[in-house]
Amino acid sequence: DAMVIQNPRYQVTQFGKPVTLSCSQTLNHNVMYWYQQKSSQAPKLLFHYYDKDFNNEADTPDNFQSRRPNTSFCFLDIRSPGLGDAAMYLCATSRDHGKGSSYEQYFGPGTRLTVT
C-alpha cells in the first residue's frame, strides 16, 4: 500500500547533539511537510517542500533544517536540540499545494523525540 513512512518511531538524543529524522513516501506526491506536535497541542507546521522548493514558516527556529534529496525522501535536521524540542514530529504529503487545489494530506505515524 502507498504510504508515508517515518523512521525511527522513537528517537532519543542528548542536549545539543544533532539529530536527523527521516520520512519517505510511496505516493509520489509533490508536497512534503514537517510538523512538530507537543503534548496536548495541535500540530505546528515547520516547513514544506513543493517539489524542490523549500518554504519555511516565519516562526520556525533556525535550529530546524530540512532536506529533500528526491521526490520520495525528506529529512528533518535539528542542529542543536534543546529540551524544548522534545515532541512528536510528523511528516505529511499532499498531491498539490496552492489556491483551488485539494489539500488532502497523508500523515506518517510520527517520530517521538526525547532530549536528555
Next chain:
Amino acid sequence: LAKTTQPISMDSYEGQEVNITCSHNNIATNDYITWYQQFPSQGPRFIIQGYKTKVTNEVASLFIPADRKSSTLSLPRVSLSDTAVYYCLVPNNNDMRFGAGTRLTVKP
C-alpha cells in the same frame, strides 16, 4: 485572530450522532475545508473534505452553508473508538496551520 475556531471538547455517548462545528470567517474563495481525526501517538488521518453544500462518505458527513464561513462535521452513531481529536483545516492562502481541534470523548 484565529483562522479556525472549534469547541475545545465535546462529550457524547455510544450510538449518538455528533456534530462538531468549525468557524472559518476568513476562508478564501478557492479554499477547501478538510477534517482530520487524530488518535494519541498517531498522525492525523483524513476524514472528509468539501467545498460547499454537503459531502458524505462512509464515515462522516460535512455540511457547509452558502456563505462557507463555517462547516459542521457530522459523525453518525459514534462508538468508543471515535474518541479522538478532530481538526478542521482551512488553508487560507496556502497557510496549512492547524487550529486547536476538538477533543471528542465517547462514553459507554
